[in-house]
Amino acid sequence: AQKVTQAQTEISVVEKEDVTLDCVYETRDTTYYLFWYKQPPSGELVFLIRRNSFDEQNEISGRYSWNFQKSTSSFNFTITASQVVDSAVYFCALSEAYNAGGTSYGKLTFGQGTILTVHP
Amino acid sequence: NAGVTQTPKFQVLKTGQSMTLQCAQDMNHNSMYWYRQDPGMGLRLIYYSASEGTTDKGEVPNGYNVSRLNKREFSLRLESAAPSQTSVYFCATCRREGQDTQYFGPGTRLTVL
Numbered sequence: 001a002q003k004v005t006q007a008q009t010e011i012s013v014v015e016k017e018d019v020t021l022d023c024v025y026e027t028r029d030t031t032y033y034l035f036w037y038k039q040p041p042s043g044e045l046v047f048l049i050r051r052n053s054f055d056e057q058n059e060i061s062g063r064y065s066w067n068f069q070k071s072t073s074s075f076n077f078t079i080t081a082s083q084v085v086d087s088a089v090y091f092c093a094l095s096e097a098y099n100a101g102g103t104s105y106g107k108l109t110f111g112q113g114t115i116l117t118v119h120p
Numbered sequence: 121n122a123g124v125t126q127t128p129k130f131q132v133l134k135t136g137q138s139m140t141l142q143c144a145q146d147m148n149h150n151s152m153y154w155y156r157q158d159p160g161m162g163l164r165l166i167y168y169s170a171s172e173g174t175t176d177k178g179e180v181p182n183g184y185n186v187s188r189l190n191k192r193e194f195s196l197r198l199e200s201a202a203p204s205q206t207s208v209y210f211c212a213t214c215r216r217e218g219q220d221t222q223y224f225g226p227g228t229r230l231t232v233l
Contacts, residue, residue, distance in 0.1 A: 045210065047221055113160075
């Protein structure tokens with residue numbers, strides 16, 4: 001069964017600090033997809049990134065960067081020069097391309113989330 | 121385009137009452153999902169529909185039923201609400217299950233007294 005662990009329940013930083021959110025996953029599939037979502041205080045879930053298991057290149061998007069390491073089953077998320085608007089709950093999620101029966105399933109397994117608070 | 125819409129935004133029920141949560145998408149996606157979010161537990165899948173006319177159980181289906189009315193709409197019904205069903209409910213949609221990104225509606229906050 002697939003599992004996602006976000007060991008950091010809460011992180012508190014001061015504006016302009018860099019912060020890394022950890023995500024460790026477990027899966028028996030060789031083909032899978034990893035996601036990060038942001039949930040601001042308003043409550044909606046905002047998609048940030050999707051990465052497939054065959055693409056281990058790190059990705060940078062503005063102040064956001066992601067480090068995918070299959071060897072350690074980790075998909076960590078770094079915010080550089082954090083801002084107050086980055087305060088939110090961040091979820092890492094895993095989707096297996098196929099379930100045990102061989103048919104596409106698509107179930108997203110979420111981690112418990114990391115609450116990030118950025119103080120001015 | 122509205123993307124994924126959910127109604128109502130908030131609802132308070134008494135134990136034993138029934139209600140239906142509505143979800144609609146204008147993204148022309150095939151797959152639709154219902155999740156619940158409880159504090160400290162992330163999101164858990166209740167039911168999903170891979171395509172129009174099909175539905176299947178997720179991780180926590182007990183106490184719920186679903187209907188995939190057409191390609192656009194996927195409803196979640198609580199027949200006899202219980203306090204344990206107090207949660208925030210999210211609908212999501214995806215073009216191709218298993219591979220593509222799931223996009224979420226704004227959520228419905230349900231309280232069962």
